[in-house]
Amino acid sequence: MPDRRSVRLTCTLNGRRLSLDAHPMARLLDVLRQQAGLTGTKEGCGEGECGACSVLLNGRLANSCLTPFAHADRATIVTIEGIASGDDLHAVQEAFLECGGAQCGICTPGIVLAAVDLLERTPHPTEHDVRAALAGNLCRCTGYMRIFDSVLEACRRLSASRA
């Protein structure tokens, strides 16, 4: 039995326009995972502390666990599933894979999105920029060292491909 107070909203999700049905105050996180079937967005805390649920909402990094579905109306949303083009990984994903930026991997989607967001705004970040951009993402496995390496390596790869 669908919730009778659900609304239909249209958004652009990973480049595709589609309509989704849910209660306007449902968490965007749950709508993405359940209605859209995109389970790459993770729940680590459900209250804005860990960043595992990060998505790009209208070009800005957002915690989808704190975002009501109503905000998806006519929005452009990018989740981890929209970062690679087909089987071609984004430079950030390649770098995380090769530098060991992912261990258990549960924080990885959120951190990859935060890194993609950073490199889009700041193509040549300092280590301080990287730390600040990832400040909203917790990781219990990596000790963060290899996450920094991964982001800086991605940056090198992106500048090399631009040159």
Next chain:
Amino acid sequence: MSTAVGGSISRKDGWVKVTGRAPYAADHPIAGVAHAVAIQSTIANGRITAIATSLAENAPGVLAVIHHGNAPKLYRPENDFMSATKPGEARVVFEDDRVHYSGQYVAIIVAETLEQARYAAELVKISYAVEDPLIETDAALDSAYLPDEFFGEKLTTKRGDPDGALSGAAVTHEASYTTPIEHHNPMEPSASIAVWNGDELTLYETTQWVAGARKTVAQTLGIAEEKIHIVSPFIGGGFGCKGFVWPHSVLSAIAAKKVNRPVKLNLTRKHMFSACGHRSETKQHVRLGAERNGRLVAIDHDTVVQTSTVEEFVEACGNTSRFLYSCPNVRVRHRAVRVNVATPTPMRAPGENPGLFALESALDELAYKLNMDPVELRIVNHADVNEHTRKPWSSKYLKECYRMAAEHFEWARRALQPESMRDGNVLVGWGMATATYPGIRSPGAAKVRLLQDGSVDVISATQDMGGGTYTTMAQIAADVMGVAIERIRTVLGDSLLPPAPVSGGSMTTASILPAIRKAAQDALSKLRQLAATMPASPFTNRPHDDIVAEGGRVFPKGADPSSGLAYEDVLKRTNQSEIEGEGYTGPGPERDKFAFQSFGAHFVEVKVDPEIATVQVSRVVSAFDVGRIVNPKTARSQGYSGVIMGIGMALMEHTVYDSRDGSIVTSNLADYAIPVNADAHSIDILFVDKPDPFIDSDGLGARGVGEITVTGVAPAIANAVYHATGRRIRDLPITPDKLL
């Protein structure tokens, strides 16, 4: 020839992880799944007198409300780790109306949607008869008792005459050390999806032990083990809290049965603070006696820990003190108190980790009394054999660890006196400590399957919670089969596969890799036998042991490999779709002859702001002797991971309970601080990388690296803080209020 083993190979499971495609427990798409929300007790001791459910039952979308009054009969499982029936707590969920701790499950709501289940959970009204809870160790000390054993190890032991030696010792040190309750807090909360098909149950789980989950859930539900299928291909970290079976795995199963459709139960972060274990608080009293030259003459290590009223789990802090250093007179004792707090469970190096905080802090204090370098003190007391079991070590390179890490750290530049190093206004301190963890090995089984396209599946019911098992399994198979690692696929985390031990105790590498080697050898032997049956081939009339299968080719012994056939061609020409080799290995008599133990050392620099007393761990160099390193890339990651967890333990992690009602004050990631990226600075991980010649009979010689990395970090930091400030903090975590 070994090429993949020892190579810095990127994670086989990296691609699915960076793309978000790896299916963790909560991610499996299940048609028609209903959602469950578990309701927890708000009292810590007492009885449920009434549960009013009618409002909830009539709320939109609600399918069922289950509690002790209407739950199906459940059975207490055997509770025997060795026979793979290990619940987190002996009491089964909804057993009766008793409440033993705050956060105990008292009801579960199942509804069409998660929102509906959450809403209805608010409508359930539970009445309690409240009794005074016992929350704090000190309040329970009168009832402390002496538990006998912990995983087969005696908890009270003595050799020599510690009291006599202490009273005659030239130099003594005595102090108490305490560590608080800590929670594992893997970034993935536990989850369970139950799907019944007739009388058969599939559970999508977050478990470090699919075999244990299968057997334990089967016994709890009272159904045959064969009827249960556990699926857990990806785990978002565990660190011990997903090792044993906790009530949520049973709740999803009974809920799905009741509503007759699949049910998903995701725990919230708050649930994780009472639903799947924690590290007990520890109160340790250490007495050391030494000669003037630093030789230890006595160690007395006395520990009090908490356990719950529904299970006995003892954090065996002192057991390492029996053998880490050479000492003729040693007493170790553990007492436990039962409190109204959820049940503790293994958390990364249970026992060793808090135990070393006490022992390694105490040694540092002794070193100052002796006016000795702390590394020198440890070398003077080096244990050449395990003096507790009186067995020689299988291999031990602890001195090499001290040397490597000290050199890399430039320890020689350290000024001995506290408060003697500065960086501008900031106080600088250098400290060190020893790390150690046993080299455990269990029986394990594996299959290696060669397919007609020449690719290889390597298969075992082990788990990978981020340590790198997907990759190391492929590495050994690649080497034995002589097939490129890209052509190897790892299959794990499924109870239908050949059985493997829990992913705990740092035993996976030593247990599983030898089984894979055997299975791969078996596959190759079957391939040679198959080749020997081929008519009109280079092998015609050759017995199979006159045929070689290696490096991807099958060829007559002594001949050039190019004269033979590729593996896949043998399969194709004999019309075989695949060949499957099996391997089963386990520890043997070598366990009676040798003591298997890993060692290491951490060297730490801290910077302390004298104004606001904040501690920054600015530099860590750690060296480990864990036998052969199968994959330096994933092993080093385990090093970073352990060190950062040790930084958390030393400086911030602390679960706070309200002693009046037993509720947890810090049950979220804002109030329970774990290290963030601003806490990570320079960490260097070094390995001795010398194979253990006895741990397996195959010459692999890897002892496992998951847990040792965290041991010794906290005392190294505390020792560095003392060196920086002259303040000895014996009560973790070292928060600014304790330094001001």
